Amino acid sequence: MKRKQNRLKLIKRIVRNNSITSQSELAQLLEKEGVVVTQATLSRDLKALRVNKVPNETGYVYVIPDENKQHDNLLKTGQRSVTAQQQLGFVSLQFSGNLAVIKTRNGYATGLAYDIDMSEAPEVLGTIAGADTVFAILREGVTQEQARQLFSRFIPIDK
Amino acid sequence: MKRKQNRLKLIKRIVRNNSITSQSELAQLLEKEGVVVTQATLSRDLKALRVNKVPNETGYVYVIPDENKQHDNLLKTGQRSVTAQQQLGFVSLQFSGNLAVIKTRNGYATGLAYDIDMSEAPEVLGTIAGADTVFAILREGVTQEQARQLFSRFIPIDK
DNA sequence: ATAAACATTGAAAAAATTTGCGTGAATGAT
DNA sequence: ATCATTCACGCAAATTTTTTCAATGTTTAT
Numbered sequence: 001m002k003r004k005q006n007r008l009k010l011i012k013r014i015v016r017n018n019s020i021t022s023q024s025e026l027a028q029l030l031e032k033e034g035v036v037v038t039q040a041t042l043s044r045d046l047k048a049l050r051v052n053k054v055p056n057e058t059g060y061v062y063v064i065p066d067e068n069k070q071h072d073n074l075l076k077t078g079q080r081s082v083t084a085q086q087q088l089g090f091v092s093l094q095f096s097g098n099l100a101v102i103k104t105r106n107g108y109a110t111g112l113a114y115d116i117d118m119s120e121a122p123e124v125l126g127t128i129a130g131a132d133t134v135f136a137i138l139r140e141g142v143t144q145e146q147a148r149q150l151f152s153r154f155i156p157i158d159k
Numbered sequence: 160m161k162r163k164q165n166r167l168k169l170i171k172r173i174v175r176n177n178s179i180t181s182q183s184e185l186a187q188l189l190e191k192e193g194v195v196v197t198q199a200t201l202s203r204d205l206k207a208l209r210v211n212k213v214p215n216e217t218g219y220v221y222v223i224p225d226e227n228k229q230h231d232n233l234l235k236t237g238q239r240s241v242t243a244q245q246q247l248g249f250v251s252l253q254f255s256g257n258l259a260v261i262k263t264r265n266g267y268a269t270g271l272a273y274d275i276d277m278s279e280a281p282e283v284l285g286t287i288a289g290a291d292t293v294f295a296i297l298r299e300g301v302t303q304e305q306a307r308q309l310f311s312r313f314i315p316i317d318k
Numbered sequence: 319a320t321a322a323a324c325a326t327t328g329a330a331a332a333a334a335t336t337t338g339c340g341t342g343a344a345t346g347a348t
Numbered sequence: 349a350t351c352a353t354t355c356a357c358g359c360a361a362a363t364t365t366t367t368t369c370a371a372t373g374t375t376t377a378t
């Protein structure tokens with residue numbers, strides 16, 4: 001059951017960063033990442049992830065529905081599905097060089113940045129927050145692994 | 160050609176007010192309204208209307224995207240959706256390492272950052288906007304040339 | 319530890335969707 | 349008016365997606 005979770009995560013990433021036009025195409029990309037499943041399984045996975053299939057004049061593309069909007073709609077309709085992933089508004093964490101980019105649900109970025117600032121962690125030189133994104137500048141020499149370690153105090157990191 | 164326009168309009172209304180789960184089902188409802196076409200034509204019509212196919216726990220449903228989502232999906236699929244007029248807010252583009260700094264006329268930064276975000280381009284990890292400046296963090300390994308290429312979808316760049 | 323209940327998946331079949339091709343109607347340019 | 353283009357659309361083939369069926373794990377409760 002861990003296998004499936006990992007695959008779903010990978011599928012999300014792949015679908016988000018590529019123009020996937022068919023399930024077999026997705027299967028090939030997954031295979032490159034070492035994940036081998038049949039197209040039938042992907043049909044089930046895409047359904048589980050609620051991935052949309054949207055046409056444009058060129059062809060058809062799978063699209064991961066926007067997580068913020070997805071969640072906002074849930075709230076709007078009175079439902080509330082708070083998974084561990086969504087606790088604290090956290091959406092995703094990525095790095096580029098000595099910059100950490102933390103995506104949050106709308107409105108949560110400021111509070112999260114504040115918490116990071118208040119920790120006065122030496123690994124972080126400073127932060128800037130928009131509505132749903134936090135930039136944290138890491139001190140030179142700090143590894144991404146160390147940063148993950150630090151941030152895990154504030155956000156649920158799957159690892 | 161008037162026939163087609165009427166049909167498209169009717170399709171919109173039907174899809175919006177019913178849970179259509181297949182094109183043949185749609186064909187039947189159309190027939191009740193006196194419009195007779197083959198499923199193949201509906202495939203083309205749904206594509207023309209950019210109707211999304213979205214899964215939910217029950218099954219699959221066709222969904223007419225609202226105007227906003229329509230716009231967002233255009234960006235998502237990599238098509239330009241802002242007119243030359245709208246690009247007038249652009250002032251300058253500069254780079255520092257993997258950070259792109261886009262200057263705009265006052266008030267334009269937020270909108271531009273939003274468009275960049277909605278494109279979900281894998282080259283960009285995230286953006287933050289002030290009143291007249293957008294920061295865009297590039298994924299590691301993305302060259303400035305690639306970034307210029309990407310941004311040319313949103314702003315007028317002379318290469 | 320064992321049985322019952324549940325979950326995951328592949329293979330193949332079924333269902334649904336997309337597309338190539340051909341025809342006829344509509345539009346346009348000369 | 350004539351000829352060339354373009355557009356709409358059915359048919360049938362090709363492709364893609366969904367689902368059924370069985371086999372094979374996993375989990376849970378006793």
